[in-house]
Amino acid sequence: SYVLTQPPSVSVAPGKTARITCGGNNIGSQGVHWYQQKPGQAPVLVISYDSDRPSGIPERFSGSNSGSTATLTISRVEAGDEADYYCQVWDSSGDHYVFGTGTKVTVL
Amino acid sequence: EVQLVESGGGLVQPGRSLRLSCAASGFTFGDYAMHWVRQAPGKGLEWVSGITWKSGRIDYADSVKGRFTISRDNAKNSLYLQLSSLRVEDTALYYCTKDSMVAAPPGVGYFDYWGQGTLVTVSS
Numbered sequence: 766s767y768v769l770t771q772p773p774s775v776s777v778a779p780g781k782t783a784r785i786t787c788g789g790n791n792i793g794s795q796g797v798h799w800y801q802q803k804p805g806q807a808p809v810l811v812i813s814y815d816s817d818r819p820s821g822i823p824e825r826f827s828g829s830n831s832g833s834t835a836t837l838t839i840s841r842v843e844a845g846d847e848a849d850y851y852c853q854v855w856d857s858s859g860d861h862y863v864f865g866t867g868t869k870v871t872v873l
Numbered sequence: 874e875v876q877l878v879e880s881g882g883g884l885v886q887p888g889r890s891l892r893l894s895c896a897a898s899g900f901t902f903g904d905y906a907m908h909w910v911r912q913a914p915g916k917g918l919e920w921v922s923g924i925t926w927k928s929g930r931i932d933y934a935d936s937v938k939g940r941f942t943i944s945r946d947n948a949k950n951s952l953y954l955q956l957s958s959l960r961v962e963d964t965a966l967y968y969c970t971k972d973s974m975v976a977a978p979p980g981v982g983y984f985d986y987w988g989q990g991t992l993v994t995v996s997s
Contacts (some may be wrong), residue, residue: 802918855981
């Protein structure tokens with residue numbers, strides 16, 4: 766089955782840039798979606814189709830996808846960005862939706 | 874405003890059954906695929922099952938295939954998940970989610986709205 770691998774944790778100082786990777790076999794050929802989940806809350810979409818930002822999501826959130834790695838970038842990190850982040854794709858070979866392992870972002 | 878409200882969770886013994894429901898409002902329910910996604914305590918997200926807008930296509934995660942059954946009633950704006958032969962590892966918060974694309978086949982869209990979830994605990 767298709768596996769998406771994320772680093773368990775990323776720590777970043779306020780005002781700096783956080784980069785969260787999502788590794789998968791030839792992931793660059795697929796559309797990747799990113800979700801933010803704060804404690805006790807349901808996930809919220811922050812990036813769709815690699816780099817599209819839904820309305821209401823700050824411009825500080827951006828995405829890219831190429832080769833075997835997709836990346837979610839959070840610029841000028843704020844305390845409110847502290848959350849778990851998940852990447853997600855559709856695995857057409859298995860007819861499954863797949864989530865990444867998740868990354869906890871800690872703002873120092 | 875899109876709202877998804879799950880219900881039906883609770884404490885159940887291994888091997889027993891449970892039926893989850895999701896009441897949808899704020900959009901034309903019959904135009905969109907719907908999904909169930911679960912999250913075990915302290916763990917990540919796991920897609921469980923999806924059903925297309927007219928129930929023409931149904932998919933399941935391997936971990937639940939043959940034990941869970943997804944269905945929908947477009948007249949009642951409701952999504953369901955029948956959980957059977959429950960195992961301890963099925964313990965999780967079950968989210969109802971809406972697909973982002975109108976009348977689309979699986980894999981085209983993403984999960985644009987989520988409910989707050991209903992907790993299923995499987996324990997003897």
